[in-house]
Amino acid sequence: MAPYRSSEWFGKTGKMGFLYRSWMKNQGTPDHMFDGRPVIGICNTWSELTPCNGHFRDLAESVKRGVLEAGGFPVEFPIMSLGETLLKPTAMLFRNLASMDTEESIRGNPIDGVVLLTGCDKTTPSTMMGAASVDLPTIVVPGGPMLNGKYKGTDIGSGTAVWKLTDDLKTNKISYNEYLAAEGCMSRSAGHCMTMGTASTMACMVESLGMCLPGSAATPAVDSRKKIMAHMSGRRIVEMVKEDLKISKVLTRAAFENAIKVNAAIGGSSNFVIHLTAIAGRIGVELNLDDFDKLGSKIPLLLNLMPSGKYLMEDFYYAGGLPVIIDQLRKELNMENITVTGKGHGENIAELNTCYNTEVIAPLNEPLIPEAGIAVLKGNLAVNGAVIKPSAASPELMVHTGRAVVFETIEDYHARVDDPELDIDETCVMVLQNVGPVGYPGMPEVGNMILPQKLLEKGITDMVRISDGRMSGTAYGTVVLHVSPEAAIGGALALVKNGDMITLDVPARKIHLEVSDEELALRRAQWVQPAYHTDRGYVSMYQRHVQQADKGADLDFLVGGSGSSVQRDSH
Numbered sequence: 001m002a003p004y005r006s007s008e009w010f011g012k013t014g015k016m017g018f019l020y021r022s023w024m025k026n027q028g029t030p031d032h033m034f035d036g037r038p039v040i041g042i043c044n045t046w047s048e049l050t051p052c053n054g055h056f057r058d059l060a061e062s063v064k065r066g067v068l069e070a071g072g073f074p075v076e077f078p079i080m081s082l083g084e085t086l087l088k089p090t091a092m093l094f095r096n097l098a099s100m101d102t103e104e105s106i107r108g109n110p111i112d113g114v115v116l117l118t119g120c121d122k123t124t125p126s127t128m129m130g131a132a133s134v135d136l137p138t139i140v141v142p143g144g145p146m147l148n149g150k151y152k153g154t155d156i157g158s159g160t161a162v163w164k165l166t167d168d169l170k171t172n173k174i175s176y177n178e179y180l181a182a183e184g185c186m187s188r189s190a191g192h193c194m195t196m197g198t199a200s201t202m203a204c205m206v207e208s209l210g211m212c213l214p215g216s217a218a219t220p221a222v223d224s225r226k227k228i229m230a231h232m233s234g235r236r237i238v239e240m241v242k243e244d245l246k247i248s249k250v251l252t253r254a255a256f257e258n259a260i261k262v263n264a265a266i267g268g269s270s271n272f273v274i275h276l277t278a279i280a281g282r283i284g285v286e287l288n289l290d291d292f293d294k295l296g297s298k299i300p301l302l303l304n305l306m307p308s309g310k311y312l313m314e315d316f317y318y319a320g321g322l323p324v325i326i327d328q329l330r331k332e333l334n335m336e337n338i339t340v341t342g343k344g345h346g347e348n349i350a351e352l353n354t355c356y357n358t359e360v361i362a363p364l365n366e367p368l369i370p371e372a373g374i375a376v377l378k379g380n381l382a383v384n385g386a387v388i389k390p391s392a393a394s395p396e397l398m399v400h401t402g403r404a405v406v407f408e409t410i411e412d413y414h415a416r417v418d419d420p421e422l423d424i425d426e427t428c429v430m431v432l433q434n435v436g437p438v439g440y441p442g443m444p445e446v447g448n449m450i451l452p453q454k455l456l457e458k459g460i461t462d463m464v465r466i467s468d469g470r471m472s473g474t475a476y477g478t479v480v481l482h483v484s485p486e487a488a489i490g491g492a493l494a495l496v497k498n499g500d501m502i503t504l505d506v507p508a509r510k511i512h513l514e515v516s517d518e519e520l521a522l523r524r525a526q527w528v529q530p531a532y533h534t535d536r537g538y539v540s541m542y543q544r545h546v547q548q549a550d551k552g553a554d555l556d557f558l559v560g561g562s563g564s565s566v567q568r569d570s571h
């Protein structure tokens with residue numbers, strides 16, 4: 001093997017070699033670590049402000065032990081960490097920024113292979129996007145879900161419990177003190193959301209793409225085997241560098257197709273669509289919105305996890321985890337496409353395919369829902385598409401025509417939704433405008449609007465809702481999301497008025513505003529584009545360059561990659 005790229009730093013003689021090595025030695029690094037061995041970057045998204053990744057300093061130590069054992073030189077580095085719960089106005093606004101941070105941190109440093117430590121929703125796609133644009137050997141260590149939430153003798157799930165308990169509080173089914181007690185009961189160990197929310201979806205995406213060791217996705221954060229996975233990933237990345245097994249060899253079109261099919265079978269988050277599309281854009285794999293419907297919508301739901309079902313990630317792990325799902329779908333999947341192990345899924349899961357609980361993972365011939373994947377809707381209301389997750393929706397609302405009740409902004413929604421005078425009933429369609437990538441900005445998870453109090457009190461649990469935003473992967477309901485083009489750039493969503501009729505027809509993949517083209521043209525002529533939120537900083541750049549949801553909401557100039565070579569020295 002030719003010298004690794006780190007030798008362009010540590011292998012130099014003279015002044016530059018002195019510079020590149022000397023400062024590293026202040027950390028107690030002996031001479032022999034600079035002898036040309038693979039240097040492994042451990043990209044750590046640890047932060048106390050990203051509680052889901054709060055255990056990552058420990059996890060990084062396990063990776064380091066594995067790297068050292070295999071003869072590599074581990075170097076841990078931080079990047080911007082995105083926590084889903086605290087970051088305002090939404091972590092999604094910064095996904096592309098963190099991806100730039102990851103990309104430049106890898107490329108600019110003496111790194112031959114990368115380990116990505118990922119957990120909370122955006123930490124996975126952002127680091128994957130950045131790593132893909134550099135294209136070095138890369139392995140992911142998914143940080144693992146929290147243990148099941150336990151509350152008053154029942155299991156409660158991250159996020160899902162918040163929506164449910166908030167409805168209960170609003171209708172006086174529980175007291176405020178009970179509500180408060182549930183907070184600690186829901187989040188009781190290290191790890192990310194343990195529902196099949198976006199973080200679990202992303203971990204399963206990583207595993208189905210072949211980017212982590214088999215079985216990693218479902219292993220709980222606090223299980224000792226999570227540390228073993230991290231340790232073994234550290235060993236493996238050193239070999240991957242020696243084999244020159246770059247991320248682009250793993251992330252082929254076949255890998256993306258596998259991920260789409262697996263995501264359908266697990267009832268994964270609608271956010272999967274945006275993130276997978278953005279990753280594909282970075283690695284140069286052709287993938288469009290229609291592929292998700294074509295490849296995934298006929299795949300049956302096998303995994304019985306909240307929010308679509310009953311159980312949680314810990315149960316999924318004990319039932320056998322993702323290898324069981326991959327095994328059940330083997331006729332649908334490409335089992336040969338190379339993964340980080342250097343082998344295909346077929347070989348990877350040969351001894352991991354026993355299902356230990358068919359309540360949690362249903363057999364293929366008795367699925368929970370026969371066709372579960374994300375459906376892509378089109379029509380005059382969403383010319384470039386919108387998505388709905390049928391496994392989280394109500395069957396009786398899948399074909400529905402109703403009167404639009406329009407909220408122009410999220411503030412407008414909050415101000416009026418619980419007003420007893422609001423002219424709305426359960427047959428109406430709730431429309432929320434200006435929560436797309438440009439409009440909010442950052443496309444927050446507000447699409448699953450909580451229903452008006454007066455309808456909740458009537459016992460109504462679901463209504464058709466439409467927006468250009470996203471919804472939390474832990475949420476549920478008949479919710480049409482990611483409408484493209486979004487309202488803030490003049491999509492038809494901006495032109496909807498109170499009282500317009502809207503037809504949703506999921507089997508026909510249609511979302512239609514029952515307003516004539518002439519009337520729409522008139523309204524369009526009167527439409528005034530909302531001003532950008534700011535003229536400076538990252539947000540200004542984001543609003544001017546972000547692509548629409550159907551393209552993955554990446555910044556236009558970040559699509560593709562720049563490879564790993566850097567021509568000039570630093571001094």
Ligand code: FES
Binds near residue numbers: 084085197
């Ligand atoms: Fe971090 Fe859900 S909030 S994974």
Ligand code: MG
Binds near residue numbers: 084121198445472473
């Ligand atoms: Mg989320």
